[in-house]
Amino acid sequence: MPSSNAPKNTGERAEPKRFENVACPFCGMICDDLTVERTDKGLKVVKNSCGKSVAGFERKLPEARPQVGGKDVELSKAIKEAAKLIGKAALPLYGGLATDVEGMRAVTALADRTGGIVDHALSEAQYRNFKVLQSVGWVTSTLTETRNRADLIIIAGSDVHQLHPRFFEKIVSPPDSMFDVTAPKRTVVFIGKGLDRSGAKGSRVGEVVTLPCKPEQAGEVVAALRARLNGFRLKPLEIDGVSLADIDALAEHCRKAKYGVVVWAPPSLNFPHAELAVEQFTGLAKDLNQTTRFVGLALGGAEGAITAAAVCGWQSGYPLRVSYASGAPDYDPYRYAIGRMLKDGEGDLLVWIASISPDLGPPETDLPTIVLGTPGLKLAKPPAVFIPIGTPGVDHAGRLVRVDNVVSLPLKDLGRAELPSAADVLAAIQAAL
Ligand code: SF4
Structure with missing residues (x-):
């Protein structure tokens, strides 16, 4: 993980470079034939693009710092605060889950340790x-x-x-x-x-x-x-x-x-x-x-939805909507649907992970919320804790499962911004519990 200081996400870019056979994380197809160039102006998709991949790779990240209660803090302090909130929650809800294989494995480990519930933002579909x-x-x-x-x-x-x-x-x-x-x-x-x-x-x-x-x-x-x-x-x-x-x-x-x-x-x-x-x-x-x-x-499967279900499936035996509250994976597609739980006032903490597109902000809730999100993520109000994280396949390497569920594709680190991965931040939170 980058230093415990607030991560940089603009300004200091690595040297120009051309990447071939880049896998694209911006829809479930994960096309792996793109060519992307990194210049001092940012990333540019120069071959095999589409509107979505251009919007995703070429998005300019706004400045974003770890925050507690809407105020900038060091990353270590945000991690400590997140661990404190998770540690005292009786039923934490781990939602969003727009992350890669490694991020989802870290979510499952943390939910298992803390008796939480896991469900992807797009699981209704x-x-x-x-x-x-x-x-x-x-x-x-x-x-x-x-x-x-x-x-x-x-x-x-x-x-x-x-x-x-x-x-x-x-x-x-x-x-x-x-x-x-x-x-x-x-x-x-x-x-x-x-x-x-x-x-x-x-x-x-x-x-x-x-x-x-x-x-x-x-x-x-x-x-x-x-x-x-x-x-x-x-x-x-x-x-x-x-x-x-x-x-x-x-x-x-x-x-x-x-x-x-x-x-x-x-x-x-x-x-x-x-x-x-x-x-x-x-x-x-x-x-x-x-x-x-x-x-x-x-088809479908944007925002790492296929990956989240696959990892949850091989870790717990069930495809999302799993509760670890009893100490073992418990599956119920109605009771453990986080969208329904929030509407019905269930759970006492929301941990929201959205590392891919900026549109996957957390749903409205009065619960205290920890957000691990891509800089620029749409937020209706400042969460209790916000930690900016990188996008797999853009800011760090990773893997995503393709929409037909038969292959997980390696994602390259294109060096857009120096941001920690969801997996690294979640592991740090777990270590701080
Ligand atoms: S957004 Fe989808 S269709 Fe377009 S390049 Fe990426 S994976 Fe392929």
Whole structure:
């Protein structure tokens, strides 16, 4: 960890340098082919950028110092104060969790030691998937399998281009594939009106079809599709923008596909009981695997959400919403959802970790709050303790788990600012307990 003095985050930059094959932490895809240059003006993405990666890497950090009660202090004092608050809390809530593998391991260790609860800021969206995975299971693909093999890609009710600006460029229409496996031109189907279709172009994209229902009706459309594929008669559909003939045409595409993929992003499915839509998407893949190869691909996973769930899973056996209050991991997706707990006045301290984007400020609460955050993090009021931390893959090295859950990617230290990692600060707090 840098010296116990307040960390510097502007001014003194290391010498200019060009970094190749940089992994990007700013969405769940973690593209690892960027080129980033460090100059005396800051970082610049010079190859394989997108709007999100430019905003993330090139963001100018404001001055930020460790604070206690809104007043600048030495880092050692902020750590001591954080340890004091955590030490006397009966039920600390460890939320946000936008950090890397090492940071999440440190959170879990601290929660275990202090009888706390862990939950990621974006777990509400993740639970749209977990409920289906836990209850009926699924057959899913990876980014690489989809890129290499898909001949039909169905985007179900999700604005994939907005969430992952390079998904179409890298996965749907890449210039080449691995191992000489070159899929034929892909048919791309959008279920939902208003989805950004601008990425569906290029030499690998064939027919582009849109079924312009409301995006929240994508589950109903897929349910009708499954019914037709399974030979059922249906009354005329009551779904605006989609006819039975449209469903039958899509069924024909599905029957002919050699490797079909249904893609959804849980953060886009922001409506009640969206897990039922996810169940339809994964059910479609299961049905079609009777006669061909068909798989699901779930996207999303910004702010280290996939990493937090993965680390929590391998440390405790459960994917977030875990309490260590009894001395052993106790899992309850309702009782230990930190968003609900804060609304219902549960817990007596919030420890919020947000090292990636400045938009992930802590929710409103009257609880005393300790924030470990990237400089510039949006804060409605000064927390009891604020400690500026670095962004993994920008200010320090680290690892993040990719959205398809099959690989954790190494992140480089690009030397933007001299800031401690979440893991180092959390370990220091634990040592000071
Ligand atoms: S698509 Fe996502 S991971 Fe890839 S460069 Fe853009 S923000 Fe980074």
